[in-house]
Amino acid sequence: MVALGQIIREPLLSAYPLVNLHPSLLPRWRGAAPVERAIIAGDCETGVAVIALAAELDAGPILAERRFPIGARDDAADVRARALELGVPLLERALLDGPQPRPQSETGITYAHKIERDDRSLDWTRPAAELDRVVRALSPHIGGRCLIDDRPFVIWEARPLDDGPAPGAVAPPFTIGCGRGALEVIELQPAGKRRMSSEEYLRGVRSPPQTAT
DSSP states (O other): OBBSOOOTTTTTHHHHHOEEEEEEEEETTSSSSSHHHHHHHHOOEEEEEEOOOOSSSSSEEEEEEEEEETTTTTTTTHHHHHHHHHHHHHHHHHHHOOOBBBOOOSSSSOOEOOOOOGGGGTTTTTTTHHHHHHHHTTTTOEEEEEETTTEEEEEEEHHHHSOOOBBTTTTTTTTEEOOEEEEEEEEEEEEEEEEEEHHHHHHHHOOOOOOOO
């Protein structure tokens, strides 16, 4: 099973040998959003594991595992693609070779809770590095959210800078001040419009943006 999104319960759980492909270094980031949570937390490494299903969420013994780095500019799509690339051979090995399972560690357990509405909100009092991780974790599927001049926007791509304007202030060309550093907006989506580059957006407005909240 891959990305099923449901918990298998008895009697089905014991009726068949079931395995699951999970994109994290278990027991870290058990649960619904392991890729997003790893990026948001600033993990420099993650992995993919094949586990036998158990009654507890993502807690089954590990049949095969591969580790890989999370790049400084990787978004969720990059990490998922790498996990799939490495995970397919692992899944094949688990199904054909039947490797000896090993129990997961009882230490280091964390849960990757489902991404909620508040997780998407960009708080400009936070450091730019943190907001950059949120944007990358939520791209390209749902994006980070904010208001710019009181209008809703989704931020799809950005780049952290060491310096910039005051938190929430927007400086040309499209740099938003943070609690520490600033975030240069590269790709965004105004409410009711399509995704576009910041340059394309600025060409279509009469006056440059002023504030972000």
